[in-house]
Amino acid sequence: MTMTTEVCVVGGGPGGRALALALVRLGHEVVLLEQRSGGARAFRGESVSPDGVRILAGLDVLDRVRDDTHEVHRLEISDGGARVLDVRFETFPYAYRHPVELAQPVLLAALAEATAGHGGCTVLEPASAVGLLRDGGAVRGVRAKTPEGTMEIRAEVTVGADGRYSAVRRFSGLDHTARRTPLERDVVWLKLPFPDAWDRRAYRVRISSGRHGLFLPSTDGTLRVGLNIPKGGLRELRAGGLEQLHARLAELAPELRHEAADTIRSWSDTHLLDIFTTDVRRWSAPGVVLIGDAAHTLSPILGQGVNHALADAVALAPLLASALEAPRSARAAALGTAVAAFQQEREAPVRRSRGLQLRQERMFSLSAPPAAALRRTVYRALNASPALQRRVLAPAYFPGQQARADGGGTGTKTSTEQLT
Numbered sequence: 001m002t003m004t005t006e007v008c009v010v011g012g013g014p015g016g017r018a019l020a021l022a023l024v025r026l027g028h029e030v031v032l033l034e035q036r037s038g039g040a041r042a043f044r045g046e047s048v049s050p051d052g053v054r055i056l057a058g059l060d061v062l063d064r065v066r067d068d069t070h071e072v073h074r075l076e077i078s079d080g081g082a083r084v085l086d087v088r089f090e091t092f093p094y095a096y097r098h099p100v101e102l103a104q105p106v107l108l109a110a111l112a113e114a115t116a117g118h119g120g121c122t123v124l125e126p127a128s129a130v131g132l133l134r135d136g137g138a139v140r141g142v143r144a145k146t147p148e149g150t151m152e153i154r155a156e157v158t159v160g161a162d163g164r165y166s167a168v169r170r171f172s173g174l175d176h177t178a179r180r181t182p183l184e185r186d187v188v189w190l191k192l193p194f195p196d197a198w199d200r201r202a203y204r205v206r207i208s209s210g211r212h213g214l215f216l217p218s219t220d221g222t223l224r225v226g227l228n229i230p231k232g233g234l235r236e237l238r239a240g241g242l243e244q245l246h247a248r249l250a251e252l253a254p255e256l257r258h259e260a261a262d263t264i265r266s267w268s269d270t271h272l273l274d275i276f277t278t279d280v281r282r283w284s285a286p287g288v289v290l291i292g293d294a295a296h297t298l299s300p301i302l303g304q305g306v307n308h309a310l311a312d313a314v315a316l317a318p319l320l321a322s323a324l325e326a327p328r329s330a331r332a333a334a335l336g337t338a339v340a341a342f343q344q345e346r347e348a349p350v351r352r353s354r355g356l357q358l359r360q361e362r363m364f365s366l367s368a369p370p371a372a373a374l375r376r377t378v379y380r381a382l383n384a385s386p387a388l389q390r391r392v393l394a395p396a397y398f399p400g401q402q403a404r405a406d407g408g409g410t411g412t413k414t415s416t417e418q419l420t
């Protein structure tokens with residue numbers, strides 16, 4: 001079977017769904033393929049940063065999910081048992097100040113409902129892209145496997161929104177321009193009952209020597225814990241048994257020792273995230289473009305992945321829309337210009353987030369006592385200066401709003417900024 005459309009989006013994650021919605025709002029036709037059905041995604045992208053919240057409001061999706069969000073007011077970092085940083089999001093001078101927790105299946109369902117309300121998008125689910133259609137040197141759509149058999153979706157432009165292991169990136173040859181950098185650690189995610197004494201409106205980072213963990217409130221009322229372990233260290237952790245996991249957790253949060261032992265009774269109660277960043281030099285080739293994790297996989301620090309996937313979608317949609325309106329003879333060139341402009345617009349904010357994440361990652365892993373003492377000094381300096389907090393954290397949490405407010409805000413860095 002063959003279908004023909006203007007835009008074929010491969011991948012129904014936050015990036016692909018938001019792009020489909022943004023395109024149908026602009027009056028364009030989309031076919032979206034998602035390889036999984038049912039939308040089950042434990043431990044995926046629940047933290048949406050303030051810029052992501054702004055984008056959802058702009059897509060008229062925020063009101064659909066508002067009752068399912070959990071607004072976060074503070075970011076607290078403790079190091080060696082002492083609180084060294086307490087950021088209050090309300091002090092940032094932007095319209096959307098607070099990150100929210102939002103379960104990804106809820107977000108995806110809301111984006112899908114809003115898209116269906118507009119019409120113009122055909123969703124094939126489950127449908128897996130297994131190859132690209134080509135005409136001369138250009139991509140002209142996708143070959144997909146569905147329960148009914150193989151299909152061809154012919155499209156003027158194909159978008160790889162298929163995540164960190166993108167098949168479209170591989171099929172299109174853009175993988176050759178990708179550099180994957182493993183980070184020094186992986187994350188074991190797990191959920192625990194939320195401690196009564198803890199502020200439900202706070203993100204917590206706990207650091208002890210060179211180890212750290214993330215402790216995040218979840219919309220289901222539980223505590224989402226991301227425990228960092230050395231790269232490839234799961235085997236060693238498992239060999240030590242669950243007691244070793246409980247002990248690692250208790251090192252960072254002694255008050256959770258009993259909850260951990262009572263709740264985490266099997267390794268199937270945990271989920272491993274292999275942490276790497278992927279820096280793709282070229283996000284497009286004739287007839288195809290990558291967005292979201294497919295173009296730039298980030299680490300989980302400061303919850304940036306969903307935000308950048310959404311930001312890519314709303315940046316790309318109007319560029320594609322106006323190129324698709326060009327006369328047929330000029331369309332291929334217009335699409336080429338559009339995708340190049342898209343990468344140019346989005347590359348710098350992604351690079352800034354990645355840089356900030358990598359600097360944080362290095363800070364968290366300092367274990368020698370003098371280096372750990374310096375880290376505490378840096379966080380305390382940041383804590384004492386709301387102005388510095390704004391300069392350091394705005395590029396991570398508010399890049400879109402900051403760019404609107406001050407044209408980018410990338411001035412000369414102070415030494416504290418360079419360290420954070």
Ligand SMILES: Cc1cc2nc3c(=O)[nH]c(=O)nc-3n(C[C@H](O)[C@H](O)[C@H](O)COP(=O)(O)OP(=O)(O)OC[C@H]3O[C@@H](n4cnc5c(N)ncnc54)[C@H](O)[C@@H]3O)c2cc1C
Pocket residue numbers: 010011012013014015016033034035036042043044045046047048049127128129130161162163164166167168189271272273291292293294298300303304305306307309
């Ligand atoms: C454990 C974990 C926790 C995370 N926590 C956070 C967080 O708190 N905050 C945050 O901002 N980010 C977080 N992230 C990262 C975040 O989930 C991603 O950055 C974000 O989902 C990227 O969106 P995307 O649409 O680009 O890709 P994805 O969300 O990865 O979506 C890609 C989609 O493409 C589909 N697909 C793949 N291949 C094919 C194919 N061949 N054919 C059809 N469909 C295909 C996949 O099934 C998937 O649905 C987390 C990631 C993980 C793994």
